[in-house]
Amino acid sequence: MDDKETGRVEAFSDGVFAVAITLLVLNIHGLDNPLSHPADSDLATILLRQWPTYLAFATSFATIGVMWINHHRLFTHIKRVDTNLLALNLLLLFVIVFIPFPTALLTSYITHPENHIAAVLYSATCILLAISFNVLWRYASHKNRLLDKDADREAVQAITNQYRFGPLFYVISLILAFIYVPASVVLNLLLALFFALPGRHARSAPED
Amino acid sequence: MDDKETGRVEAFSDGVFAVAITLLVLNIHGLDNPLSHPADSDLATILLRQWPTYLAFATSFATIGVMWINHHRLFTHIKRVDTNLLALNLLLLFVIVFIPFPTALLTSYITHPENHIAAVLYSATCILLAISFNVLWRYASHKNRLLDKDADREAVQAITNQYRFGPLFYVISLILAFIYVPASVVLNLLLALFFALPGRHARSAPED
Amino acid sequence: MDDKETGRVEAFSDGVFAVAITLLVLNIHGLDNPLSHPADSDLATILLRQWPTYLAFATSFATIGVMWINHHRLFTHIKRVDTNLLALNLLLLFVIVFIPFPTALLTSYITHPENHIAAVLYSATCILLAISFNVLWRYASHKNRLLDKDADREAVQAITNQYRFGPLFYVISLILAFIYVPASVVLNLLLALFFALPGRHARSAPED
Amino acid sequence: MDDKETGRVEAFSDGVFAVAITLLVLNIHGLDNPLSHPADSDLATILLRQWPTYLAFATSFATIGVMWINHHRLFTHIKRVDTNLLALNLLLLFVIVFIPFPTALLTSYITHPENHIAAVLYSATCILLAISFNVLWRYASHKNRLLDKDADREAVQAITNQYRFGPLFYVISLILAFIYVPASVVLNLLLALFFALPGRHARSAPED
Numbered sequence: 001m002d003d004k005e006t007g008r009v010e011a012f013s014d015g016v017f018a019v020a021i022t023l024l025v026l027n028i029h030g031l032d033n034p035l036s037h038p039a040d041s042d043l044a045t046i047l048l049r050q051w052p053t054y055l056a057f058a059t060s061f062a063t064i065g066v067m068w069i070n071h072h073r074l075f076t077h078i079k080r081v082d083t084n085l086l087a088l089n090l091l092l093l094f095v096i097v098f099i100p101f102p103t104a105l106l107t108s109y110i111t112h113p114e115n116h117i118a119a120v121l122y123s124a125t126c127i128l129l130a131i132s133f134n135v136l137w138r139y140a141s142h143k144n145r146l147l148d149k150d151a152d153r154e155a156v157q158a159i160t161n162q163y164r165f166g167p168l169f170y171v172i173s174l175i176l177a178f179i180y181v182p183a184s185v186v187l188n189l190l191l192a193l194f195f196a197l198p199g200r201h202a203r204s205a206p207e208d
Numbered sequence: 209m210d211d212k213e214t215g216r217v218e219a220f221s222d223g224v225f226a227v228a229i230t231l232l233v234l235n236i237h238g239l240d241n242p243l244s245h246p247a248d249s250d251l252a253t254i255l256l257r258q259w260p261t262y263l264a265f266a267t268s269f270a271t272i273g274v275m276w277i278n279h280h281r282l283f284t285h286i287k288r289v290d291t292n293l294l295a296l297n298l299l300l301l302f303v304i305v306f307i308p309f310p311t312a313l314l315t316s317y318i319t320h321p322e323n324h325i326a327a328v329l330y331s332a333t334c335i336l337l338a339i340s341f342n343v344l345w346r347y348a349s350h351k352n353r354l355l356d357k358d359a360d361r362e363a364v365q366a367i368t369n370q371y372r373f374g375p376l377f378y379v380i381s382l383i384l385a386f387i388y389v390p391a392s393v394v395l396n397l398l399l400a401l402f403f404a405l406p407g408r409h410a411r412s413a414p415e416d
Numbered sequence: 417m418d419d420k421e422t423g424r425v426e427a428f429s430d431g432v433f434a435v436a437i438t439l440l441v442l443n444i445h446g447l448d449n450p451l452s453h454p455a456d457s458d459l460a461t462i463l464l465r466q467w468p469t470y471l472a473f474a475t476s477f478a479t480i481g482v483m484w485i486n487h488h489r490l491f492t493h494i495k496r497v498d499t500n501l502l503a504l505n506l507l508l509l510f511v512i513v514f515i516p517f518p519t520a521l522l523t524s525y526i527t528h529p530e531n532h533i534a535a536v537l538y539s540a541t542c543i544l545l546a547i548s549f550n551v552l553w554r555y556a557s558h559k560n561r562l563l564d565k566d567a568d569r570e571a572v573q574a575i576t577n578q579y580r581f582g583p584l585f586y587v588i589s590l591i592l593a594f595i596y597v598p599a600s601v602v603l604n605l606l607l608a609l610f611f612a613l614p615g616r617h618a619r620s621a622p623e624d
Numbered sequence: 625m626d627d628k629e630t631g632r633v634e635a636f637s638d639g640v641f642a643v644a645i646t647l648l649v650l651n652i653h654g655l656d657n658p659l660s661h662p663a664d665s666d667l668a669t670i671l672l673r674q675w676p677t678y679l680a681f682a683t684s685f686a687t688i689g690v691m692w693i694n695h696h697r698l699f700t701h702i703k704r705v706d707t708n709l710l711a712l713n714l715l716l717l718f719v720i721v722f723i724p725f726p727t728a729l730l731t732s733y734i735t736h737p738e739n740h741i742a743a744v745l746y747s748a749t750c751i752l753l754a755i756s757f758n759v760l761w762r763y764a765s766h767k768n769r770l771l772d773k774d775a776d777r778e779a780v781q782a783i784t785n786q787y788r789f790g791p792l793f794y795v796i797s798l799i800l801a802f803i804y805v806p807a808s809v810v811l812n813l814l815l816a817l818f819f820a821l822p823g824r825h826a827r828s829a830p831e832d
C-alpha cells in the first residue's frame with residue numbers, strides 16, 4: 001500500500017520533469033518558424049549567431065536533469081506519503097516548471113547591458129529550488145517520519161549535509177550576478193554538477 | 209488484475225495533469241519571444257509590469273496541483289475500473305485540460321473593465337470541475353461499487369461530505385464574479401486550499 | 417518479466433496519449449495571445465464567435481480519449497510483447513499524434529466553402545486509425561499469439577467483431593464529407609461513442 | 625528494490641520520449657495558425673505544397689520511435705542503476721530532445737540550395753545519438769556491471785555488435801549530406817529501420 005502511494009507521487013513528478021525538460025527545445029530560436037529567417041544571411045551564420053540559445057538549452061537541461069536525479073535519490077529513501085509531503089512536492093515542482101522562464105530571459109539578454117537582472121532572477125530561482133529540496137527532505141527525514149524503517153542512516157545524513165549549504169551557495173551566485181554575470185553562470189553550472197554527485201557516504205557505498 | 213487496471217488509469221491521468229500543469233509556464237508573457245520587448249523600457253520594469261501573469265501562473269498551478277492531490281486521494285480508495293468510470297475520469301480530465309484557457313483570459317483582462325466575464329468563466333469552469341469530482345466519486349463509492357472491500361468507511365464518508373458542497377461554494381464565487389472580481393479570485397484560492405486538506409475523519413487518521 | 421514488458425509499452429503510450437490530448441487546448445484561439453483581441457468588440461462576443469474552436473476541442477478530446485479507452489482495453493488482454501507489436505503500436509500512436517492537425521483544419525474551415533477537403537482529411541485519418549487498431553489487435557490475438565493464456569475467448573472475439581467494420585464505417589463518413597460536412601462530423605462523433613462501449617459479450621460480463 | 629530503481633528511470637525516459645515525439649506535430653506548418661492561409665490559393669493546394677513538412681514529421685517520428693524501442697530493449701537487460709548510468713541516460717535524452725530542431729531545419733531548407741548544412745546537422749545529431757547509445761550500453765554491460773545476473777549472453781553480445789558500427793554508418797550519412805542530400809536522408813531512414821530490428825541472435829530467439 002505504501003509503495004503504491006510513493007509510486008504515484010513519483011509518476012506525477014516524473015511527468016512534470018519530463019515535460020519541463022522537453023519543452024526547453026521550444027526555446028531554440030527559429031525552431032517554431034524556420035522559414036522566417038532573413039534571406040540575406042546564410043544558414044550557417046544564422047545558426048552560429050544564436051549560440052547563447054544552445055548554451056541556455058544545455059544549462060537548463062542539465063539543471064532540470066540533475067534535479068530529477070536528486071528527486072529520484074530522495075524517493076529511494078522516502079517510503080510513505082502524507083498531505084504535507086504532497087504539498088511540499090508540489091512546491092518543488094512549481095519551481096522546476098518555472099525554470100524555463102529565467103533561462104529564456106538570461107539567453108536573450110546575455111549580450112545586453114541589462115543582463116544583471118536576468119542573472120539575478122536565475123540565481124533567485126535556484127535559491128528557491130535549493131530551499132524547496134531542503135524543506136521537503138527535512139520534513140520527510142525528521143525522526144525518520146516518512147523514510148524506510150531500515151533506511152541507511154549514513155546515506156540519509158550525507159544527503160542532509162550535502163543540501164545544507166545549497167541555498168547559501170546560490171546566494172553567492174546571486175551576489176556574483178550583480179558583479180560579473182559569466183562568473184555567476186559558471187558557478188550555477190558547477191553547483192548543478194555538485195548536486196549530481198551522491199553525498200559523501202553514499203558515494204563510497206553502492207547507491208542501490 | 210484489478211490493480212493493473214487502476215494503475216493505468218492513474219498513469220494516464222498523471223500524464224494529463226503533468227502536461228497541463230507544465231504547459232502553464234508557456235502563458236508567462238515574453239517567454240516565447242523574449243527578444244521582442246520594446247527597447248525603451250528596462251527589463252525590471254517589464255518584469256514587474258506583468259505581475260498578473262505570475263499571479264495567474266501561481267493560481268492555475270495551485271488549482272491543478274490540488275486537483276491532482278484529490279485525484280490521488282480518490283484512487284487510494286478506488287480499486288476497480290469499469291467503462292463508466294473511465295468515461296467519468298475522461299470528463300474530469302477534460303475540465304482539467306481546459307483550465308489554462310479561462311486562466312489566460314482572466315490574466316489578460318484583470319485590469320480591464322470587462323474582467324467580470326473572464327472571472328465568471330473561471331468560476332463556471334471550477335463548478336464543472338467540482339461536479340465532475342462529485343459524480344466520479346459518487347459513482348465509484350455508491351455501495352462500495354469500485355472501492356476496496358476493506359475501504360475505511362469513515363474516510364470514504366469524509367470525502368463525500370467534503371465534496372458535497374463544492375459546486376455550491378463555486379456558485380457563490382461565480383455570483384461574486386459579477387459583483388467584485390478580486391473577491392471571487394480570493395475565494396477560488398481559499399477553496400483550492402480547502403480541497404487540499406483531507407476530509408475531517410481522514411485528517412485525524414494517518415492517510416495511508 | 418512479461419508483465420514488465422507490456423508495462424513499459426503502456427507507460428509510453430499513456431504518455432503519448434496524455435500529451436496529445438492536452439496539447440489540444442493550445443488550439444483554442446486566443447489562448448496563446450489573449451491581449452491581441454481587437455479593442456472594438458467586447459469579450460463575450462469574441463468568446464461566442466469562436467464556437468467552432470470549442471467544438472473541435474471537444475471532438476478531438478473525445479476521439480483521443482475514447483481511443484485511449486480502446487488501447488487500454490486491448491492491453492488488458494495482451495500480455496506479451498515482440499518487436500512487431502512495438503512497431504504496430506508506434507504506427508497507432510503516429511495516427512493519434514497526427515489527429516490535432518486535421519482537427520485544427522476542420523475548425524478553421526468549418527464555415528468556409530472549402531470545408532469538404534478538411535472533413536475528408538479528418539475522416540481519412542480516422543480510417544487509418546481504425547485500420548491501425550485492427551492490425552494491432554489481429555496480430556496480437558491471432559492464435560492467442562501475445563494474449564494471456566487464459567484470455568476470455570468470448571471477450572477477445574467480441575473486440576474482433578466490434579473492430580471489423582470500423583474502417584468501413586469511416587469510409588461512409590469520408591463519402592459523406594464530400595456530400596454534406598455536418599453529417600460526416602456527427603457520424604464521427606457517433607462512431608467515437610460506439611467504440612467507447614465494450615464489445616457485445618464483454619458488455620454483459622464485468623470488464624475486469 | 626533494484627526493480628524500483630530502473631522502473632523510475634524508465635518512467636522518466638518514457639515521459640521524455642513521449643513528449644518529444646508528440647511535440648513533432650507542432651512543426652506541421654499551419655497547425656498553429658490555420659486561419660492565416662492566403663485567401664487566393666485553395667486548401668488542397670496549400671496542403672499538397674507543404675509535403676516536406678509531412679515527410680519530416682514522419683521521419684522524426686520514426687527516428688524517435690525506433691530509439692524508444694532501442695531504449696526499451698536495453699532496459700530489458702539492465703536491472704540496476706548507479707549515478708553514472710543516470711548521467712549517461714540524461715545525455716541520451718538530451719540528444720533525443722534536440723532532434724526536432726535539425727528536423728525542422730531540414731524541412732524548411734529541403735528545396736533550398738543551402739540544404740547541405742541542415743542535412744549535415746541532422747546526421748551529426750544522429751552520430752551523437754549513436755555514440756550515446758553505445759556509451760550507455762558499454763557502461764551497463766561491461767562485465768555485467770548493471771545487467772541481470774542471468775542475462776542472456778548472446779542477446780547482450782548481439783546488441784553490442786549491432787551498435788558497434790552505428791556511429792560509423794552515420795558518418796557515411798554525414799559525408800553524403802555534403803554530396804547529395806536525398807541520399808543522406810534515405811540512408812538515415814534505412815538506419816532507423818535497421819536499429820528497429822533486434823540484433824542477430826536476439827532475432828532468432830523470442831525477445832521476451
